[in-house]
Amino acid sequence: MIEVKEALEIVAANSSVLSTQKISVQKALGYVLAETIYSPISMPPFRQSAMDGYAFIHSRRHQFDVVGISQAGDHANVKLKENQAVRIFTGAYVPNDADTVVMQEHVMVNGDSILIAKMPEPFANVRNKGEQISAEDVVFDANTLITPAAIGFLACLGITEITVYKKPKVAILVTGNELVKPGKKLSKGKIYESNSVMLQAALQTIGINKVKVHTVKDSLKATKKALQPILKKNDIVLISGGISVGDYDFVKEALLKNGVEELFYKINQKPGKPMFFGSKKDTLVFALPGNPASSLTNFYIYVYPAVKNKMGFSNTHLPKIVRKLENDIVNDTGKTLFLKALYNETSVTILEGQASSMLNSFAIANGLVIVPHDTESITKGTSVTILPID
Incomplete structure (x- = not known):
């Protein structure tokens, strides 16, 4: 088991940027520039x-x-x-x-x-001529995200094609005999599967809109077989569940049998301790906990920067802000805590419902408060670090 800082360093060291491609400006929304763009004309081109x-x-x-x-x-x-x-x-x-x-x-x-x-x-x-930009001036530096306004600006300069970093191909594999697709009848002992939908939505916030979702029953043979084509066809593979130490948790063994190199397993944090990170050639694998709050927490902390690294972003991690705490925090776990919270311009409040299975508090949270593993308590009024997730 490793600390959060070391885990982040390992993810960063293995998340190299993808190759580039030329793309129509009209189709470039959400891509990241791989080149510096210079203006071919002045804008406006006349008074x-x-x-x-x-x-x-x-x-x-x-x-x-x-x-x-x-x-x-x-x-x-x-x-x-x-x-x-x-x-x-x-x-x-x-x-x-x-x-x-x-x-x-x-x-x-x-x-x-x-x-x-x-x-x-x-x-x-x-x-005046060149009021916005003069000919040969820099329009955008490399590693700039292409937004709707950026597309409009490029078009008004007559630019039709740009070189961008490719977006990673991402797949999600969902494990669990107890899971039922939302919309179907829920029988005793079953629960609705929500992690794949949640993770797809989280990926969309950083421009990954096409994600293939696969499901597999809880068996080593089935998991190993399901992983083989997924590992070959994708740049990043997210696995939901089956990564703990239960009798029916086969994901880690199936990954190793498929030639995935283990880079770390288990992180000294709460929620989200049982996570596997590995690679096979250039494919990254994140085996996330099955509990929804743990899965989403680890997405924001580890998957989010890895995807953005692959896409060519210069700033990959969630930003950090500081606010004053509205309630006391006790950390008797010896782990780094990521606590669901609501912050405003001056303060932050820790929400009820911090269990790894609970999404109700996550659904209204706009930030995660970080409590270091070696911090046993934080009193009301102390400034704390927050990762905004709104």
Whole structure:
């Protein structure tokens, strides 16, 4: 059995980033850049109007003759004198001679002339060429996550393809004779299987949307056979249950018989002690506890950073924040505790229902309070470290 810190170090050391691929910008949501992107153009590529109104040469003059029009998409470079203006619309080309745009709400129109009732400051309402970015400037550094806004920005620069890190192929294997799929009739001695649905949802929060779920009965032969193709076809394998020391816990033995190297087994923590971590070639295996709260806790602590490492993220772990404790904590276990909690801007409250089988408190928690293994008690008002999970 190892400490949490050592377990984290072993996971990090074995979670190398995947290879790269070129992908359409339109399909890049949730991927991580594997290259630095430079802008092929300036944005905007010309001086644009930020308002519907009139473009003119700023002076003490308030009355102007309207001598032209500039709509979005036009490139009419109307020559202007000091007493002349051009009707202009948002996003349209600002003539070279004009330096200011007055919004139409501040103008009185009389035929082909205007009177500016409220004079703007010089250079107002004009977006200069390269205001957002200049040609050859860095758009995004490598290891940047592609968001909807990032896709929009790349598209407006005319970029259609980018190089990203591949997303890992992830599979979940669920063990347990007692498990029944939600929606089916629940007979005596059976419980609904929830871990696979929960883990799929947790994976979706970091961009892994396609996950194959497999099930297997509690037998060594069946578990060993089920694992063979799963280990070959996936980059990360999550196993739910069957990893403790009961008579029907066959996962560890089945993994070893399939050539998976054990990197550690059991962690000095609560919940989530009975976890196996291993690898076969480049495939990582996390055999998680069957108890739901233990399984989800270990996902956040160990699986989450491993998946993000594979995807090319620069920051892989959950962030850490500090808040003042609203209730006392006693730790007489000698283990690192991960306690379900609710935090706000100043404080944090430990929730009832900390048992490894309980998801009701996890469902309303927005953080996990970390209590180090060598800390026996923490009094109310003390600052504690929290891992946000909201």
